[in-house]
Amino acid sequence: MDDILIPNELSRRRFLKAGAAVGGLGLAACAGFSSEGESTTGGGAAGGAAGGSGTPIPGISNKDIEGKTNITVWFWDAGLKYAVTEFNKTNKKNINVKFVKLGFDDTHQKLLTSLAAGSGAPDVCALEIGLIGGFASKGGLADLKEAPYDGGEFEKDMVPYKWKHGSAQDGRLIAMPWDIGPAGLWYREDLLKKAGLPTDPDEVQKRIKTWEDWFQLGEDLKKKTPKTSLFADAFNDVYIPMVEQQGHGWFDGNKLQFEEKALKPLQRAVEVRKRKIDADIDWWGPEWNTALKKDVFAGMGIACWMQTGLTQSHPEHVGKWRVIKAPEGNYNWGGSFLSIPEQGKNKDAAWEFVKYVCCTKEGQNAIFKATGIFPAYKPAWEDPIYDQGVEFYGGQKTFRLWTEIAADIPGNAVHPSDRQANDILGNEVTKIEQQGKDPAKALKDAETEALKRIKNIES
């Protein structure tokens, strides 16, 4: 399976690809707010790494070095190279890390097929929050809380919800938290100013205490500038944030939580659509891109990684956005982990590398500074960079804001059927959105279908 995808969904990685494809920017999967732009052309690295089809990354060797313990890591964003270079230079256990950059889908798919085949997995593999649930069954990934890893000691240093996201329902830690996607409400300073509305983040934050306040701001904006809505799509900018405010995923143990988590958010989204507050444009597609360029919407509910994506695909947006906390609770969107497949032969070395990337200030911040991949490891936030104003947000100190948001988000353990449950509900959501189906009825139908299809769950 090659990377078959079209801009339509919810993660930084996917956005980057979408931006690259739609904006004709080439397929560099990463370019942070550092001056070091990425280029996938040229470079001295040789191919021939495990997995075969990884993209060579300039400045990084993915060759075996004789006399060293060689381990392989799979990840979809070239940004990891900053940590790999540093680790290969400084580690005292004679470890050489080979970084194989695969596509986002490929990383997960190849890991899955190598687990299924019983061989071929890398020593360390990254996983994303939207797909980690599928790997939660026993036998594939090592429990990082067990000896020889004893990763439990890092629990206190990690953002609590992220720790839960890396855990299976039975308490095994199947992957070490790496980066997070603290999210909030974004707005365009220039467009709000044009409408004569307050634009200072503190002032706006004071005004937005509830979701209703946010919707009213949307109505005010539309009154003053009829061509601009406050956000593009109620089902992405209202429904998803409101669900995620209650913690990610649809299961508590094996109990399905469709109705308790999704009913209110769906009703609010339908109401917002009826009040014509959103622009009724699907996220991520070409339409969304055009609408963004034409100032059709002035805000969104999205996570920190959007900064990297927008900087790359819409450089003219730098300096125009501001962020406030979402009303009625913070939430997370996206983020990834590092896992150690059981089949690996150099588990000690793999663990050293995972600890360096996820559980040290140096490892985490090397990547953060270069790419904006936001650390889940709290001690990393002590670095002075987190207290600086950020140019993209017109000097607003958003890194500190993200840390405050991240410290206060609820979490759920992941479930093997997260993806299937989400798709079953997603199908009903399309009927609400497109065919006017009643949310309560839709959720009932989704629950009936999920209980019929997914084994061992309860209502």
Place this chain on the structure above:
Amino acid sequence: MASTTLESGGSRRRKGTMYEMRRNVWAYAFIAPFFLLFAIFGLFPYLYAFYLSFVTWDGIGGPASQQWVGLENYQQLARDDVFRKSLYNSIWLFVVTSLNLVIALLLAFILNSGLVRFKEFYRAAFFAPIVASSVAIAIIFSTLFGERYGALNYVTGLVGIAPVDWLGSAAWIKPAIALVVIWRYFGWNTIIYLAGLQSINTDLYEAARVDGAGWRQIFFRITMPLMRPVITFTVILSIIGALQLFEEPLLLAGGTASTSPGGTDRAGLTVLVYMYSQAFQYLEFGYAAAMSVALFVIIVVFSFLYYRFLGQEEA
């Protein structure tokens, strides 16, 4: 080879097959690579998929975690209304996209008729979509199909037709997919038909014209009957291809990242997209394998029915 056969002559039966094989060892050596590769990359996966259709397996725990469940996957499949829906969608798409065969036949007839100049140009142009990458095609078409800013709605808007949410609404996604599929494959069939037409002896046409036959008579009385084997070939390929549509419906309905595979109300969910979700997104490898076996049987039945009732020469 001929001399070998002559020499062995009457003694062949007595010396047996083994002897024959030893004599022809080089011939076998030369054809062996194909059979070896086929066994590894063709036969083994088929048989393994067939075996998997009797187990339940999420893949994570390796082959050891497979559990034999007998016919359970097939029983589940028989009750699965989403599978039925995806099958309906696939058959719908097959029926509608077979329009591309009609277009291809007409175009090939015109190209072959001598009325058109720059034939090579048209041949290349019609064939170009086959060569294009499906991801690029999907990006371009999803831009064209946009509800607000899409070129298609702009054009239809000029003649007063209200904008259509091509990819968002349950009613339009199948026609949108069909449009892309027809556009993509008509050139392929045109080239095959053109080759078929060129193999028809022109004497027949001349003779018909001398006898006073018109274009229509020539087309239906001479071209069509002689093209029958070629048409049968393309129809059966179309059955196989259309029932296995994957990339176009997947990409147009949101790609692998979609949270509602198949789009609104699963109206664009084909059997293969559903199978892909089951295997690689929900990790139900056994169930997906059962689906693939069922699809195989369905394709065989369709192809056989066509061949039996329409494809054969009239005796």
